[in-house]
Amino acid sequence: MTETMLAVAGLTKSYGTVPALAGVDLAVPSGTLLAVLGPSGCGKTTLLRCVAGFERADSGAVAVAGRPVAADRVHVPPHRRRVAVVPQEGALFPHLSVADNVGYGLDRAARRSGRVEEVLALVGLAGYGPRMPHQLSGGQQQRVAVARALAPRPPLVLLDEPFSALDAQLRTELRADVRQALRADGATAVLVTHDQGEALSMADAVAVMDAGRIVQCAPPAEVYRDPATPWVARFVGDAVLLPATVDDAVALTPLGRLPLRGPVPGGATAGAAARSASASGAGGGRAVTVLIRPEQIRLAASGGPLATVVRQDFHGHDALTTLRLDDGTVLTARTLDEGVALAPGAQVAVTVRGEVRAYAG
Structure with missing residues (x-):
């Protein structure tokens, strides 16, 4: 354990x-x-x-x-x-060498044991022991601060x-x-x-x-x-949050019927809710909010509700496209289609890949 x-x-x-x-x-x-x-x-x-x-x-x-x-x-x-602390700034002693900074909290035996050289190698600074802090870049100073924290184990x-x-x-x-x-x-x-x-x-x-x-x-x-x-x-990543209702473990959203993942508000899992609704012959109909990550949203010429492109922000490895549905709902889609630019005002069809998470209310 x-x-x-x-x-x-x-x-x-x-x-x-x-x-x-x-x-x-x-x-x-x-x-x-x-x-x-x-x-x-x-x-x-x-x-x-x-x-x-x-x-x-x-x-x-x-x-x-x-x-x-x-x-x-x-x-x-x-x-x-x-408890060792590595602060925002390395806070090294400017009058001590790198090796002396790292070994500051060690006793004489530990210094002689090679622990200083060991932790400097761990942080990618093997051989930097004789240097002074002012001879290091900001990143190297932070590496020394980490080595100093690790040195006394x-x-x-x-x-x-x-x-x-x-x-x-x-x-x-x-x-x-x-x-x-x-x-x-x-x-x-x-x-x-x-x-x-x-x-x-x-x-x-x-x-x-x-x-x-x-x-x-x-x-x-x-x-x-x-x-x-x-x-x-x-807070953790980009999120598209849409109003919806739950019906037979499916969320009815402005983007259509989307399968639910995980717990359904009210305490049941999506699978249990589906079985319960099927047995009773009735859907849940509960109002929820669903989470869709931008990378789940797919854009195509057809096959889903139409949306109007508001803008597209290119980030090199991907692009974030802001869209507006006919009912005014605003979405963000993350796409990896290199070189495919969508001009504001263009019409695209929107579909969702995978399951979505639902929250009460």
């Missing part, structure tokens, strides 16, 4: 009358990376600071590797929690939006390298980010926060394909 490296239970924190955390529960298994994803002001940085010990929680508990570090009348100071590494100050291409490269370094070292990590692509591409699980609460915690694919709420659907 996998050990729980970080356990957070009922954590609350307010600043004056403003609540930042409103009862957070989390469990991070050993050797995994959890991404805490949410908009600015949702409480994710406060959660990280409470886990690290920089802030004292108002109530609740935090345990690292089975050891309580925060609870009623318990507040273990940061330096005794053995802490039970838990906290990464506080460590790639936010870097350009897009460098962020992509560094994410992959840091993830590989964490895996290679067997580290348990929590990444705090507002970047959906970062969370989905790096993490083993994603905890989505809103207004001081965890609203969903699941593997990245589940968070994207089966978001717990319409808010999560809109």
